[in-house]
Amino acid sequence: MTWRTELEQAAARLREAAGAADRAERLIAASASRLSADDTERRRLALAEKLRAAAAGAATGWLGADLAAIAPSTPVWTDEPSTPAIRIGEAELDDAPAFPALAGLLGKGHLVCDADAADPRVAGMLQSLLLRVTAAHRNLEVSLVDGVTLGQVFAPATALVDAGIAGPVATDHLALARILTAAEKRLTELRDISARGQSIADRPFHLIVIAGLPPEVGKSMRERLAALAHAGPSARCHIVLCGWRNAPHREPVPAIEHATYLSCNANEVRLGTLPLPVALDPAPSPALARAVYGSRAQQRREAGELSVADLVPAELWTASSRHGLTTVIGRDQAGSATGGDVEVSFDDATPHWLIGGRTGGGKTVFLLDVLYGLATRYSPEELELYLLDFKEGVSFTEFTPSHLDPSWIPHVRAVGVESDREYGVAVLGALRAELTRRAGLMKRAGATRLARLRELRPEVRLPRIVAVVDEFHVLFAGNDRLAGEAVAHLEELARKGRSYGVHLVLASQTISGIEALYSKKDSIFGQFPLRVALPGAKHLLDEGNDGADGISVGQAVLNDAGGIRGRNRTCRFPDASSAEDLLTGLRHQLWERRDSDAEPIVFRGFDEQHLTEDPAFEALAPTHAPRALIGRAVDVHMSTVGYQFDRSPGRHLAILGTSAVAADVLAAGAISLGHQHEPGTVAFQIAVTAVGVDDTAAEVAGELERLGHECTRLAPGSILTGKRGTPTYLIWFGADGADGHTARLRDLLLHGPADGVHLLGWWRGARRFLDDIGGSAGREHCAGIVALNIAANDLAAITGGYERSWEARSNRCLVIDRHAGTETLAVPYVRPGRLDGLPSQDAPARKVETR
Incomplete structure (x- = not known):
């Protein structure tokens, strides 16, 4: 086929298409002519109305x-x-x-x-x-x-x-x-x-x-x-x-x-x-x-904005802790459309919590919100609280009675304000002992969970226990004996606490860099699934989870899966510090509902302890086994520490250290002994060979005479030479050098107890004391030691315990009873105001002259 033929065929097809278009145009014109203009407008309006109605239903x-x-x-x-x-x-x-x-x-x-x-x-x-x-x-x-x-x-x-x-x-x-x-x-x-x-x-x-x-x-x-x-x-x-x-x-x-x-x-x-x-x-x-x-x-x-009042239920103490503890802590950042109030729980899923945040990031406020929320929902029969603060000592003071306000939160059993590490370890040890007790109950009852045990033994009081430790990293500072004990207790509590209803809350600025926890970090912190990240929290959430970055004070990121990504929930919690009047009213309401007048044990590490304020002193009465009261133990209950006298060899008491607190301890021991003897049945001899303690010795003599006891003031040179035909206590302020009669001193130490004669003496120098008693061979001749500001190696030389980890510091003493095999850290009794005028015991001690 030639190109001319192809061109002719194409032209024919174009003419056919043009004809079809002309026919279509004529048909459209004819159809339009059959429709009136009014009918077209009506149909257009009807269609538009239908579309408006459809749109109104789709977007309301x-x-x-x-x-x-x-x-x-x-x-x-x-x-x-x-x-x-x-x-x-x-x-x-x-x-x-x-x-x-x-x-x-x-x-x-x-x-x-x-x-x-x-x-x-x-x-x-x-x-x-x-x-x-x-x-x-x-x-x-x-x-x-x-x-x-x-x-x-x-x-x-x-x-x-x-x-x-x-x-x-x-x-x-x-x-x-x-x-x-x-x-x-x-x-x-x-x-x-x-x-x-x-x-x-x-x-x-x-x-x-x-x-x-x-x-x-x-x-x-x-x-x-x-x-x-x-x-x-x-x-x-x-x-x-x-x-x-x-x-x-x-x-x-x-x-x-x-x-x-x-x-x-x-x-x-x-x-x-x-x-x-x-x-x-x-x-x-x-x-x-x-x-x-x-x-x-x-x-x-x-x-x-959730106020503290929003955390409080309509009725107090109506909830049961059988299966766990739950309280409202804040409100979801997205508002109430997401469920609003944010709840946190202590239960099998989240038995323990970790809280992190910088100083000023809101840890104290968050803890107050939690504690008041729990204390208003659960009665003291359902919940007990142990509160430890290792920083400035302000976190938990309002849970305890004071001279301004006698009320307290009745759930609280013990509070540590500016706590010692020793006190923290003691609390953890007491909680571990409670685990053991509850484990025994469960075995005998055939139960595996606290809820089941409470069903089987309803007559046994088994509240859930929440222990809060603020700035807990202080407890594990260093890598010494105390840190090791704390880690052992913490690991046991973390692993077994959920089964026995003992829950931990550890709060700190960071959980990294704690040397004592290096080998235990995963095994311990893995038991803390609930993480509360506040502003400035470091290493609290998993690596790669930066959900807490950028939050402000008053906000918290809650993660109930150990910090993994995808489980964050951000909430805002109320500022308890701005609701003082409300919290005071709540505290009084709870206090007035208490069924016991037993106050919580409050350990204030910086407070003086006075003999006359100890309930144990008020209860003293004549006894065949008198104790010289020395101070209050650094333990959960702040037990009274004493040293018992009997006729066993070596039942004497030596107080060692240059601190003037030693005179107060000696005075407290003598006066407490005087309250435990009938008048006329025992004699007291008081010797003073140290400068600056005459007033203290005079007060002791006056009190003993008021109690009806014979009290003799001995002059230097006659202290170890008098006849002793009746039971006698020799109270010696400044026994260094044994008044020039070391042989008589050793004879007294060796044979005195059998005759009812006991020495309570203060030695400024630990090495001089060791020389006076005859060196290491005479250690057993004085079984009681109260160590104040003496060096660890000097104390080890006296006791023979060369592995001893003792660090002298202000307002603390170590009470050793060699016969009982006990060593007790204590806060010694002092005269009111004594510590206000003393230099720190960490500084070089002032030398006390001997007459």
Whole structure:
């Protein structure tokens, strides 16, 4: 076939097509002529009405209404919308509004526009869209980005930023990157939660509104946006993305999945596949914007602000601790739409807690909230508290009675204020002993859990125990004997506590760098699934979990899975320190409901101890086994420490150290002995060979004479020479050098007890004492030692215990009874005000002269 033939056939086909077009045109004209103009308008109006009705059903209330017709007094919604549609403008037919133009957003997908907020039409649409979403969705978090007007388009929404609903507007690529990073982290966490079969329906929607991309945004960030859009809807993350268009000489922008596209040119706006142009909604009125944003911001503040009163149940002491302890601690950052109040528990799932945060980060306030919440829900029959503070001593003072307020929290059994490490170890040891007791009860009852034991043995008092240790890292400082004991107790309590109803709360600035826990860190802290990260918390959550970064004072990140990612919940908790009157009233209510007048044991490491204030002294009566009272033990109950006298060889007492406190200890021992003998049955001899203690010796003599005892003042040179035909106590202030009669001193030490003669003496020098008693061979001749400010090696030389770990410090003494095999750290009795005028025992001691 030639080219001419082909050309003729093509011309024939064109003539046929032209004829068909002419015939179609004639048919359309004929059909139009059969329809009246009125009928066409009626059908058009009917269709538009149907579309308006459909739009009204798809986008209700704030999401679909004409904002110009809404009064500023109209309340924002309190219930979440059931549909994802939102109005962005009106579709136009013949240049007239026909019906609302809708896009699917929260709960469905994204909105993408090729123009940015530099176009007034787009700016108005963004402002109206943000207002609609804010008014309709209570459970919402917003991120704002504006790289073209530098935040001006979002200026009406400043109240959202102030209330924390929206973050500060990002205007550069670095701030945008931070928003994307936070969104990606949130998406990962919610995806992990969903993977575990848990619902995320109560989590807030996260809406990212980008009015225009900053100019520095490159390919990688655009790809991150596309990836976030791909995974976002399944994790309640949605994007309004403006300015998403190809630029000359740059790679094409990636497609945004799950999105409705909005295209804007100079003449018209088109929405998705809608075959009509769209007139975008203009910006809402300033009055309406202020009303909506202000109302929602106020709701957020009210939802997030929980007072201490909100932690207290309507009725006190109605809960049972059989299966665990639970209290409200704060309110979810997203407000009450997510369930509101945040509860924490001590149970099988979260038996122990770790709390971390910098100084001033809110640890004390958080602990007060927890303790008052528990103490108002559970009675003392259901809950016991042990509270230790190793810092300034202010955390738990209000739980104890004082001279200003005699009330206390009746659940509290022991409180350590500015505690010694020894006291902390003693408390842990006592709790471990309670574990052993409860284990025995369970074995005999055939139970494996506390709840079951309480069912089988209802007559046995078995409250749950919560022990709180603030600044616990002090307890494990160094790597000495005490630290080792503390670790052993802690490991046992952490492993077995859940079964026996003993729960631990350890609070500190950090859990890293504790040498004594290096080998036990995982085995111990692995038993602490609940982590409470406050501002400044370090190493509390797992590596890679930075959920606590950026939180402020009054906020906490709770993680019930040992700190792993995906289990964070951020809440705001009330400031108990600003509710002093309320807490005082609560404390009095609880105190008045107590069924016992037994006060909690309060160990104040810095307080003086006075003989006359010890209940054990008040209870003294004549006995065949008298004890010289020395001080109060550094143990859970602050037991009275004494040294018993009998006719066994070596029953004497030596007080060693240069501190003037030794004179007070000697005085307390003598006076307490005087209260344990009938008048006339025993004699006291008082010798003073040290300068500066005459007043103390005179007070002792006066008190003993008042009790009806014979009391003789011995002069130097006659101290060890008098006849002793009756039971006698020789009270010697300054026995150094044995008054020149060391042989007689050794004879007294060796044979005196059999004759009822006992020596209570004060030696300033430990080495001199050892020489006076005859060196190491005479150790057994004085079985009682009270060590004050003497060196560890000197004490070891006296006792023969060369492995002794003793460190002298102010207001402490070590009481040793060689016959009983006991060593007791104690707070010695002193005269009132004595410590106010003494230098620290850590400093070189002042020499006391001998006459």
